[in-house]
Amino acid sequence: MSKEETKALKQRLSSRIHMTDIRSIIHYVQGSDERKQELYALLFDTDEKVVAYYAGWVMSHFPKKENEWLFDKQDELIDLAMDCRYDGLRRQVLTILYRQPMRRSERVDFLDFCMEAMFSSRQPLAVQSLGIKIAYEICRLIPELNQELKAALDLVDEEELSPAIRAAKRNVLKAMKTGKSLQNF
Structure with missing residues (x-):
């Protein structure tokens, strides 16, 4: 070029x-x-x-x-x-x-970033939503992390969430039941 x-x-x-x-x-x-x-x-x-x-x-x-x-x-x-x-x-x-596709990665810092961004009022809604979805894609490959993510999602009161974040949470919880990628829904 x-x-x-x-x-x-x-x-x-x-x-x-x-x-x-x-x-x-x-x-x-x-x-x-x-x-x-x-x-x-x-x-x-x-x-x-x-x-x-x-x-x-x-x-x-x-x-x-x-x-x-x-x-x-x-x-x-x-x-x-x-x-x-x-x-x-x-x-x-x-x-x-x-x-x-999220690889089984040693990038724990990125998972931490996504987990923190999920419900951070400092992050825009789109970043929060993507944080939830990407955290799931990383965690679904490792059962222990998947349970940790589910626990974090269960702790948050639905009524406090915006419709976009509520939908992301609902979709991730639904995907967790099958273990499939969100991109297969």
């Missing part, structure tokens, strides 16, 4: 984009690891509220093959989700991570 193409992609992500733009950018990067890498690099741009956010928004809509390209970048994405300052970018990165 030439410097001009990289600059043009960053320029395109520097102002408001719409679904037609997202589809166009996805079409542009499809089949090219180099172009996907350029878009991925923009996810770490210093302009978290615009360039990085929009890069994340595009990647959260990747079709299956392009999404699979991101699987090897899971640790970097986890670090970004936990460390970024802008909640919008965090939501986009968590969405990307949620679309990936």
Whole structure:
């Protein structure tokens, strides 16, 4: 990818984009690891509220093959989700991570992050909801952790939760009965 193409992609992500733009950018990067890498690099741009956010928004809509390209970048994405300052970018990165299979991981710090985010009033509702869902995807592989997550979910009074968080909790509790991924529902 030439410097001009990289600059043009960053320029395109520097102002408001719409679904037609997202589809166009996805079409542009499809089949090219180099172009996907350029878009991925923009996810770490210093302009978290615009360039990085929009890069994340595009990647959260990747079709299956392009999404699979991101699987090897899971640790970097986890670090970004936990460390970024802008909640919008965090939501986009968590969405990307949620679309990936969670491996049996030594990333206890990420599970702790998700468990803390689940009911934190400091986190936006979308981050709380994704925290619940990702925590389940991690915990469902380890029975002891699955029970710990269930206990944490049972402790929270339904009436205190927003409809979005209540739905996420209900869906996770339903999935726990089958042991299946939420993505199979």
